Amino acid sequence: MADFNTSQVMGVTFEITSRLINMAAFSSAEDQILHGVVAVRKVTKPFGSSTLAKRALREIKLLRYLRHENIVGLNDLFISPSEDLYIVTELMWTNLQRLIDRGPMEDAFAKYFLYQTLRGLKYVHSAGIIHRDLKPCSILVNDNCDLKISGFEHARLQGPQMTGYVVTRLYRAPEIMLTWQKYSAKVDIWSSACVFAEMLQGRPLFPASSHADQFSQIVKLLGSPPVWIMDMITNSNTRGFVDCLPKCQRMDFADAFPSFDKQGMITLSRKEDRDVKLISTANDLLERMLVFDVNERINARDALSHPYLKLYHDPADEPVVKETFDWSFDQSQNSIDTWKRVVYKEVWKFRTLEVKNGLAMNMSMKPKEDTVPINIVSTSDADGNSLTRMDDFDEILSSFCENFDSSEMAAQYPTAESIAGIS
Structure with a gap:
């Protein structure tokens, strides 16, 4: 079973598997399997209510499903004792908010960050998924200027009835x-337009003190x-x-924004390209x-083909999803215990079917071994009973994976030892 170590980071207690060492500020740690520094996010008491458990399940499923260079990838997933x-x-180097706080960006940087944001959104939107909370601090950047969108806790499938209380106010659509x-x-x-303008001018596009003030602006x-x-x-x-x-x-x-085009204007030499020059601006x-009119507002796919982004645009390298995301679980009204079992099952599926086979969710970091060992999901079951042996993995399967076909699973994974890669 997994060994857990306790670390204190800025007053917060982390119970992490022995795979992770040297917890440091900003919730970073060294991953001994991927041989790199990773970010560790703790979701405290996800089974405190049905709403929290369902939210945790939603995020886990989305992180497992979304596989794209501009979407934050999942390296590991576990439930502590x-x-x-x-x-x-x-672990990404920083986020756009920290970069914006330094002042206006050069057009070249803002352009590249906008392109990557739209590239990620094209992929997300092709699945019918709306992020709903895009803002500078949820857009992560590393020291190579590679960008990844995070913060999918509030993401939803587009549907006939949507809640209005979403998106941080400064980036909220009318x-x-x-x-x-x-x-x-x-x-x-x-939201991405507001972030883009904020990158170029170094301050929020609509720096309002209230909803009314923002709409007036x-x-x-x-x-x-x-x-x-x-x-x-x-x-x-x-x-x-x-x-x-x-x-x-x-x-x-x-x-309204005279400086945007001064630094972003593209100089073209051919006479016939003068018209293109006029629209190749930020x-x-x-x-x-x-x-205002959403029917007239450009979508991510068309925005990527805008002349302003011509330097980076490549239709062959701007993928969409291959399979439709199954949102059927989101319509269910279950008890806490039921949601708990489903979350445990989802964690188990990730750790066995994906981590074991080396299918790293992260598009940048690759495991050095063909097979990545996994740890047991937790040291206790849903009822709080201690699991003390590797054989107790069977108890997890029976308690939290009731919807699996047991005979099919037994044929594919005959023993807990083989699942965990332990000889």
């Missing part, structure tokens, strides 16, 4: 602010929303507020991303 969930990923109950993946495009830039959009506002208080706003015309983005792409 105290029944805290630990999610281990590659259709969410106007209390619409249905919205699309283009809320992520709005959006209207000053984009002009008053069309009547048909106003008619979709279902909340009378919100409708009354919007009706009282002064009527505004859409601003010219070249006037402002032109930004205008296409910041649109």
Whole structure:
């Protein structure tokens, strides 16, 4: 069974497997199997309620499913003796928020970061998944300027009824602010546009002190929303507020953000490319991303083909998902114990079917061995009983994997020792 060690990091207790050593600040550790530094995130008491357990399951499933260079990858996953969930990923050098705090970025950096963000979103959106909380601190960057999107705790499948309380306020699309109950993946495009503008100017695009102030700033830039959009506002208080706003015309983005195009203009030599030059700017792409009408707002796929991103755009290297993500579990209303069993099963599936076979979720770090040994999921079962032997793995299978075909599993994994790679 797995050995667990206890470490204190900035006042937080971590119970980590012996595979991880030298826990340090920012919740980093050395992975003795992948031979690299990883990030360790602790999800405290994920079985405290049905909602928390379901949220944990949702994130685990998404991290297992999303395999893309611009999406944070899953290196390891385990449940501690105290029944805290630990999610281990590659340690990225920083995030966009820390870079933005230093001041405006050069266009070349902002462009490359925007391209990678949109490349990741194209993949996520092709699965029908909406991130819903895209912001600078959830976009991770390493010292090679490679970018990975994280923070999928609030991600959802696009559906007929969506909750409005999503996305950090400064990056929230107007259709969410106007209390619409249905919205699309283009809320992520709005958020990425806000992040892009923030990179270029070194401060938030809509630095508002309240929701009302933020919407007022959006209207000053984009002009008053069309009547048909106003008619979709279902909340009378919100409708009354919007009706009282002064009527505004859409601003010219070249006037609103003159510095964006000065540093981002592409110099072309051929006479026939002059028209391309006029639209190969940050402002032109930004205008296409910041649109009230979601039908007119550009999507991730088309944004990638915008001339501003021509330097990086390669349709053959901008993949989409191969299989549809199964969200059926998200409609279930189960007890805590049931969700607990399902979470344990999902952890078990990752550790046996993927880690054992060396199928590292992370696209950058590769295991040095053909077969990666795994540890037992936990030192206790769902009822808190201690598991003291390798043979107790069978108890985990029976307790938490009830939906598996036992005969099929026995044929594929005859003993706990063979599963764990222990001779």
